[in-house]
Amino acid sequence: MNVALVKNDSGPAASSAFAAAQGRLPGAGKVAEIRREAFAAFERTGLPHRRIEEWKYTDLRALVREVLPLAGAPEAAALAKAKAAIASVAIEGAAKLVLVDGVVATDLSDLAALPAGVTVRTLRAVLDEQSNEARGDLLLTKASDPMLSLNAALATDGVVVTVADGAQLSAPLHLIHVATAAKAARYSRSHVKVGQGARATLVETSVAADGAAAYQANDTAVIWVGDGAQLSHIRLMRDAADAVNISSELFTVGAKSKLSLFNMTSGGAVSRLQAFFTLAGEASELIVNGVNLLRDKQHGDMTLVVDHAVPGCTSRENFRAVLDDRAHSVFQGRIIVRQDAQQTDGKMMTRALLLSDEAEADSKPELEIFADDVSCGHGATAGALDDSLLFYLRARGLPEKQAQALLIQAFVGEAIEAIEDDGLRERVIAAAQDWLEARA
Amino acid sequence: MALLEIKNLQVRVEEREILHGLTLTIDAGKVHAIMGPNGSGKSTLSHVIAGKPGYEVTGGEILFKGEDLLAMAPDERAAKGVFLAFQYPVEIPGVATMTFLRTALNAQRKARGEEEYSTPDFLKKVREISKQLSIPQDMLKRGVNVGFSGGEKKRNEVLQMALFQPSLCILDEMDSGLDIDALRIAADGVNALRSPERSMIVITHYQRLLNYIVPDVVHVMSKGRVVKSGGKELALELEASGYAQFEDAA
Numbered sequence: 103m104n105v106a107l108v109k110n111d112s113g114p115a116a117s118s119a120f121a122a123a124q125g126r127l128p129g130a131g132k133v134a135e136i137r138r139e140a141f142a143a144f145e146r147t148g149l150p151h152r153r154i155e156e157w158k159y160t161d162l163r164a165l166v167r168e169v170l171p172l173a174g175a176p177e178a179a180a181l182a183k184a185k186a187a188i189a190s191v192a193i194e195g196a197a198k199l200v201l202v203d204g205v206v207a208t209d210l211s212d213l214a215a216l217p218a219g220v221t222v223r224t225l226r227a228v229l230d231e232q233s234n235e236a237r238g239d240l241l242l243t244k245a246s247d248p249m250l251s252l253n254a255a256l257a258t259d260g261v262v263v264t265v266a267d268g269a270q271l272s273a274p275l276h277l278i279h280v281a282t283a284a285k286a287a288r289y290s291r292s293h294v295k296v297g298q299g300a301r302a303t304l305v306e307t308s309v310a311a312d313g314a315a316a317y318q319a320n321d322t323a324v325i326w327v328g329d330g331a332q333l334s335h336i337r338l339m340r341d342a343a344d345a346v347n348i349s350s351e352l353f354t355v356g357a358k359s360k361l362s363l364f365n366m367t368s369g370g371a372v373s374r375l376q377a378f379f380t381l382a383g384e385a386s387e388l389i390v391n392g393v394n395l396l397r398d399k400q401h402g403d404m405t406l407v408v409d410h411a412v413p414g415c416t417s418r419e420n421f422r423a424v425l426d427d428r429a430h431s432v433f434q435g436r437i438i439v440r441q442d443a444q445q446t447d448g449k450m451m452t453r454a455l456l457l458s459d460e461a462e463a464d465s466k467p468e469l470e471i472f473a474d475d476v477s478c479g480h481g482a483t484a485g486a487l488d489d490s491l492l493f494y495l496r497a498r499g500l501p502e503k504q505a506q507a508l509l510i511q512a513f514v515g516e517a518i519e520a521i522e523d524d525g526l527r528e529r530v531i532a533a534a535q536d537w538l539e540a541r542a
Numbered sequence: 543m544a545l546l547e548i549k550n551l552q553v554r555v556e557e558r559e560i561l562h563g564l565t566l567t568i569d570a571g572k573v574h575a576i577m578g579p580n581g582s583g584k585s586t587l588s589h590v591i592a593g594k595p596g597y598e599v600t601g602g603e604i605l606f607k608g609e610d611l612l613a614m615a616p617d618e619r620a621a622k623g624v625f626l627a628f629q630y631p632v633e634i635p636g637v638a639t640m641t642f643l644r645t646a647l648n649a650q651r652k653a654r655g656e657e658e659y660s661t662p663d664f665l666k667k668v669r670e671i672s673k674q675l676s677i678p679q680d681m682l683k684r685g686v687n688v689g690f691s692g693g694e695k696k697r698n699e700v701l702q703m704a705l706f707q708p709s710l711c712i713l714d715e716m717d718s719g720l721d722i723d724a725l726r727i728a729a730d731g732v733n734a735l736r737s738p739e740r741s742m743i744v745i746t747h748y749q750r751l752l753n754y755i756v757p758d759v760v761h762v763m764s765k766g767r768v769v770k771s772g773g774k775e776l777a778l779e780l781e782a783s784g785y786a787q788f789e790d791a792a
C-alpha cells in the first residue's frame with residue numbers, strides 16, 4: 103500500500119495548524135528538528151484511516167475529518183472554569199498535576215506539596231533546557247504511529263515525573279487533563295519514571311470544563327516501571343460528548359515488577375487508548391483491564407500491543423464494553439512473544455454487552471508467537487443481557503431498568519474488580535453508576 | 543376468600559398451546575399442591591403467574607386479590623405479593639447476594655409506597671432468617687447462587703420468601719435435586735411461613751415433598767388442565783395408582 107498517494111484531506115488543516123503552532127512549541131534547535139520530522143511522518147499518512155491496519159476499525163479520516171488548530175494557552179477565565187471541573191473529579195489526599203488544554207496549570211496543581219520521593223518538572227521546561235543533550239528523547243518513542251507522531255510534533259507541555267527508587271507512595275498522583283477550549287486541539291506529553299522497588303498509583307482523568315466542546319485531545323504518556331517496582335495506573339475518560347480523545351501510552355516494564363492499567367471510557371464522541379507495553383525484565387506481571395460505556399453514536403477503541411521481550415512474564419488483558427443505541431466499541435489486542443521469551447503466559451479476554459440491536463462491537467485479537475514454550479490465548483464474546491437473569495430479578499421486584507443496571511454493573515465489575523485500592527475502585531464503580539443512571 | 547382465581551387459562555409457547563383452559567382457585571391462607579406428570583404444564587403455569595416473557599395468553603384470566611394479574615409487569619406482581627421459588631434458580635455472577643436481597647426488598651417496598659429498610663434493620667432481618675435456614679453468612683457475600691449446591695439454592699429461595707413476606711408463594715419442584723436432609727431444612731423453612739395471610743402452591747411430581755409440606759388441597763394436572771381436586775389423601779392415592787388414569791381422562 104502506498105499511503106503517500108492517498109489524498110489526505112486533513113493535510114492542509116494539519117500543516118497550517120503545525121505552522122501556526124510554532125511560536126507556542128517549546129524546544130528550539132534539535133527539538134524543533136525532531137518535531138519537523140515527526141510532523142513529516144504524520145503527513146505521510148495524514149489522519150489514520152481504515153486502510154492502515156491498526157486503524158481499520160477507527161477511521162479517523164471518516165470520524166474526525168480534520169486536525170483542529172492548537173488550543174490557545176489558557177487564560178484566567180479558562181483556568182477558573184478548569185478549577186470548577188477539577189473539583190468534581192479531585193481525589194482526597196492525591197497530589198494533583200493539572201493540565202489545562204495541554205498546558206501545565208501550576209496554580210491548580212499541587213507541585214509544592216508532592217509526596218517524598220516524587221519530583222515533577224514540566225515538559226516545557228525540560229525541552230527548553232538547551233544544555234540538556236537528551237531533551238529531544240522526550241519526543242521520541244519506539245512505537246511509531248501517525249497520532250503519536252502528531253503528538254511529538256505538537257506537544258505543548260506535560261509533566262515529567264520521577265518516583266525515587268524505593269519510594270512507597272501512600273496516596274495517588276492524579277494527572278488531570280481539563281479541556282476548556284471549543285473546536286481546538288491539545289497535545290500533551292508526559293513522562294513517568296517509577297524507580298526500582300518503588301510503589302505508586304497514577305490516576306489520570308480527562309474532563310471537560312463548562313463550555314468546552316468539540317475539542318480534540320491527543321495525550322501521550324511514556325512510563326517506565328523499574329525493577330521490582332509496582333505501578334497501578336487508572337484512567338477515567340470523561341470527555342465532552344462531542345470531543346475526540348486519542349491517547350497513547352507507552353510502557354517499559356523492568357524485572358520482577360508489576361504494572362496494572364485500568365481504563366474506563368464513558369465520554370467523548372470518538373476515543374481511543376492505544377497502549378504499547380514492552381516487558382523488558384523477567385518475571386514481571388502486566389494486568390490490563392478496560393471498560394467502555396458508550397451510548398448514542400459514541401465510538402470507543404482500546405488497542406493494546408503487549409511485547410513479551412524476555413522470558414517468564416505474565417500478561418492479562420480483560421476488556422468489557424457496554425453499548426447502547428448506535429455505539430461502536432473496538433478492542434484490538436496484540437500479544438507478541440519474542441523468540442527468547444520462553445515461559446510467557448499471556449491471555450486476553452474481551453466481552454461486549456449489546457443493549458441495542460444497532461450497537462456494534464469489533465474485536466481483533468492477534469498472537470505473534472516466536473517462542474515454543476508459552477501459554478497464550480484469547481477469547482471474545484458479544485451478546486445481549488441474559489433474559490433468564492433479567493426475569494429472575496424482575497420476579498423479585500426489580501423494575502426493568504434497575505434489573506438491567508444490576509446486571510450491567512456485574513458485567514463491568516469483572517474488569518473493575520482488578521482495581522486493588524478500595525477507594526479508587528469505589529470511585530470507578532460510582533462513575534459507572536453515573537453512566538447507568540443517565541440511561542433514559 | 544379466593545386469593546388467586548385462574549379462569550379458563552389458555553397459554554401458548556412458540557405457537558403450541560400448553561395450557562388448554564385451566565381453571566384453579568387458591569384460597570387465602572391455604573396450601574395447595576399441584577401434582578402432575580412431567581410435561582403436564584406445571585412450570586408453564588407457575589411462569590405465567592409470575593409473568594415470565596415468552597408465553598402468549600390466548601384466553602382466560604388470572605385475578606390476584608381481585609386484580610387483573612396478567613396486566614401487571616413481573617416486578618409489579620412481586621410487589622403485590624407474588625413469589626415464585628424457581629425450580630432451577632439462576633446463578634448471577636457479580637451480583638452479591640446481600641446487594642441483591644436489599645435491592646429487591648427495597649424495590650418492592652418502594653413500589654408499595656413503603657419506606658425503604660435501613661441498613662442495620664435489613665442486616666438484622668437477613669441474619670435472623672439465614673440462621674433459621676442454616677445459611678452461612680459467607681454464602682450471602684457471594685454472587686447470587688454462584689457456586690451454591692442444589693440444596694443451598696433452594697434454601698436461598700426460601701430465605702427470599704421469608705424476607706419478602708409474599709402473600710402467594712409458588713414452589714416449583716422444590717424437592718428436585720435435594721437429599722432428605724436438604725429437603726427437611728427447606729420444608730421446615732416453608733412451614734414456618736405458613737400463615738392465615740399467606741397461600742402456597744406447592745408444585746411437585748412426587749408425593750414425597752407433601753410428607754414434609756402437608757397441603758390443605760391437592761390438584762392433579764394433566765395435559766394442560768386441572769383434572770381433579772381433593773384433600774391431602776388424593777396425593778397418597780396418586781402415589782399408589784400413578785398418573786395413568788388421568789392421562790386417559792384428559
Ligand SMILES: Nc1ncnc2c1ncn2[C@@H]1O[C@H](COP(=O)(O)OP(=O)(O)O)[C@@H](O)[C@H]1O
Nearest residue numbers: 555556560578579580581582583584585586587
Ligand atoms: N419454552 C418452551 N418452548 C417450547 N415448549 C415448551 C417450552 N416450555 C415448555 N414447553 C412444553 O410445554 C409442556 C409443558 O412443560 P412444563 O410446563 O415445563 O411441564 P411440567 O413443569 O409439568 O413438567 C411440555 O411439553 C414442554 O415441552
Ligand SMILES: [Mg+2]
Nearest residue numbers: 584585629715
Ligand atoms: Mg416443571
